[in-house]
Amino acid sequence: MPGGGYDFEDVFDLFLEASQGVWPQTIFTARDGTDLGPFSASEMVSEGVMLMDGFTLQDAMSALEIGEPRLDSGLIVEEQIRPPFDAMTLLLPEELCWILDRALAYETEFHAGNFLAHTIHTLLYVHHLNDIDPEIMPHMITRRNDPTRPLELVTIVLRAAVQGLLKCCDMAWRELARGGAYDTEDWQSDKCDVLLLEGMPVLYALSQLDEAIEWISTTSKVPIRWKVALRARLLLRKSLLQVMSTDPTKNRFDFQHAVITGKDHLKLVESCPPIDCEDDSPAQLAFDPYIGRRLQTATPIRVVPPPSFEDTCRTVAYFFDGLQEVGLLETVEELNTWQLVGDLRQWLPEPPLRVPYIRSLTQTTFYDGFLVLNKYSFEWLANRFFYETIGINYDWIRATVVGRWTGEEEPPLKKLEHHLYKLITPHFRALWYNPPRRRRHFMKAVVTWHGLYDILLQIKDNTDLTDLPHNHPLHQLPSAALLWRLAIVRDIVLSGVQLELYAPGERSFAYWYAAQVIDAHLEILDNMLPVVRKGLPIHEEMTYQIQLLTALQSLCNASALITMPLMTFDWDETRSNFFRRYKWAFRAEYDLFEAPDVVTPEMHRFIRACGGLIRDVDNPTPTESIELARAILTGLVDTHDTGGWAGLWAKDRMQLVHNLISVCDNLHGLPSTSGEMSTFDAKTLKWDPAVHPWFPSVKATEATLSG
Known part of the structure; x- marks a missing residue:
């Protein structure tokens, strides 16, 4: 019991007993305006409206909704209850492709001005990087084995991709914080006390991506179709990180080369679209739109639907076009x-x-x-x-x-x-x-x-x-x-x-x-x-x-x-x-x-x-x-x-x-x-x-x- 040792008493049963009574002077009104008569509080349904005699419009305008997101972000309805997340759950190659594409879609939404808590941070692997590090959790390697779901897809490929994603967000955050765009007007700077790998060198993140690309290219555990798709996505992430970490005024050739290479990798990604994951797929549990409940933030929870794969690719193409224009303007x-x-x-x-x-x-x-x-x-x-x-x-x-x-x-x-x-x-x-x-x-x-x-x-x-x-x-x-x-x-x-x-x-x-x-x-x-x-x-x-x-x-x-x-x-x-x-x-x-x-x-x-x-x-x-x-x-x-x-x-x-x-x-x-x-x-x-x-x-x- 919370509060044990301080003489607190559990009053849950007391409130439960009180809620079973009938309030004869209370009218329960359905959404369509139907009068449902007296009711027991236990019979109330989610999103129902309770009106009492003499309840005026002014009262309604002054009322506070119980469970209003800005006031009670901790309210969890039944549809939002999720099973515990296990970062070491093995994934199929196609499921990993789906996760990487959805993460990229959320990244475009962050660039569009949405909060990190509603976009990037909804990817739960962001908060569990240590759990999928084989150097920190080596015993996991011997515990899990599935020929169709290689463990390396999680510990090597997914981990490198998430590190590259966070490092790209770090590079973007640093540039935006310089004052060329305005916080809360163009973008949202709240990190919610979640690290964006600020202390990790870019070269290390690139080396991790290279290691993942090398494993994908040489392994026989992944079908050819998904080897091409995964490799294209890792190369795209590498190009994004390279171009975002390069100063166009100091390294003109490297910047322009990274942009051109990234556009080529994007075309390859477009030619390998992901398949839709089933509702019972573990990939569906990789994203939690209500992660804000567990973060240090005063931002109201808002579910941001990620754009489609086609829209995401189009947005990334515009992103590369803009980077290319910067490289041209620099000359x-x-x-x-x-x-x-x-x-x-x-x-x-x-x-x-x-x-x-x-x-x-x-x-x-x-x-x-x-x-x-x-x-x-x-x-x-x-x-x-x-x-x-x-x-x-x-x-x-x-x-x-x-x-x-x-x-x-x-x-x-x-x-x-x-x-x-x-x-x-x-x-x-x-x-x-x-x-x-x-x-x-x-x-x-x-x-x-x-x-x-x-x-x-x-x-x-x-x-x-x-x-x-x-x-x-x-x-x-x-x-x-x-x-x-x-x-x-x-x-x-x-x-x-x-x-x-x-x-x-x-x-x-x-x-x-x-x-x-x-x-x-x-x-x-x-x-x-x-x-x-x-x-x-x-x-x-x-x-x-x-x-x-x-x-x-x-x-x-x-x-x-x-x-x-x-x-x-x-x-x-x-x-x-x-x-x-x-x-x-x-x-x-x-x-x-x-x-x-x-x-x-x-x-x-x-x-x-x-x-x-x-x-x-x-x-x-x-x-x-x-x-x-x-x-x-x-x-x-x-x-x-x-x-x-x-x-x-x-x-x-x-x-x-x-x-x-x-x-x-x-x-x-x-x-x-x-x-x-x-x-x-x-x-x-x-x-x-x-x-x-x-x-x-x-x-x-x-x-x-x-x-």
Whole structure:
């Protein structure tokens, strides 16, 4: 008896006797509402509801459910009772394959942001590694013998695979803990006091996998079919551990080789799918979804169903693709290419958003807190920033400004460098945040970008440029900050559509404002294009951006017009929603700068513009804007123009253009060519980020009718 020696008494019989009585004033109500009359407490069924006279809705809302998982994770119903787990239970080869595949499925769920207690820790062998170690339990070897179930499958193969699994989780945990992803937002760091083999060297885990692979390859105790399947799974685990323990910036060849090899092993695993285990198979007992009851955790127990074998393989393939992309990015020194890839991963629905581990690894590959790409200092970064923006590096700008300075005080070059330091590396890391956090970072940083623009404007105004030609880059120095800032503002506005933040009545203004931002961006590009020398990648990129942004502006104008019927005419509601949605553009810090903000969101301008759009005063109809956008985008496809910084991601950038063409095709003809809104029902529009992150589509029935 618990408490023996302290004069405690067992009261179980007392409660049992009390529960046998009948409560005449109590009504037992079934799930369908049937009144079952007075009852004995012993007759209550699981998940039943007991209601008493005078029991109100408020009482129900204040009640605590007995056995509620957050309050009583120790409640065990009959269906959850399991026989004791014996780690030394012998397994068939096919059962071991099933266990390894299910463990891999749970690993993908951990990378997706679930708790270890609900995924990896449900594999009971994680908690019994010592029990299957032949060096610790040598007597077990002589006690168990079954020709179809070799003991080595457990003590050598399974043990090595579990060690490799835990070590991969350890590598992932270490990377995620560096701050590239956010605990409880992107991933869950709670280990529940279960070791992830933190003290085991990676080389030792790899040697154990090699030993298991060698045994599988040479044994005659396993049929050929399952030898191939088990060996493929061990090789896949080895490749995963190798690539996750290799720094791509320090061991480029080893990292890329491990990724390519892992993809080959994954294909072999896919060709050897497991068979379904019977309900009475000992493999079914290898996982306990309620293991959280026995762990040191305050996390409510939640059963996470593992994905299917096909879904798991697809997810692992995306994982390797992300790792391969990190290896390719590590070789790229162009900032605009990093910007492009970060944007594409947010804007393209395929492939899906990279898992937090990949996004964190990408950030630390770019900047580890000391060096950029593990070899460049901040001075290199500043030079690269200006060279890729206006065609001249920062060292030349600084020397020229110092020699031509006319201001009373010293040129604010240190202040400029401080702003650059605060902006550039955090900006490129933010490209791989999750979409909501990326948007929040941009909203906070946009005022600092305006501060950079203000400093560059002061430098230009106090530098003698009278003897320089009008197309000299120094004349366009402030535009360097504006180009980046306007691109960020455009991203903030359109990402609000992608994240489904806007109410239906807010979308028209969002599209209209995005068009205004793009218009200012195009004006700057038109002014800067003659300044940049032809033949440079920056000139090719500007030419491409002018065409793409013109098409995007046309689509925004068309979308603003066709969503106008969704607007509300309640001015108080519209005004409050406007200032809440665009509060990032009205921060008090803007008053500290001399330069006025560029393209501030203004509701009164939009209201006046609505009048002109409705009357069709010198404005193209939605159909005309859509046709213009499609013509420009088709031209980019026909000429295979992907800009100057696309590089290895030219195919992905072209896919972005094709997706915009699909938007044009879907919206073409709606509303009518006359531009009259009365012929079009805006409620037929549907926003689906899986179709396109920014623009609406028309339901199939409506599209068919319009066709």
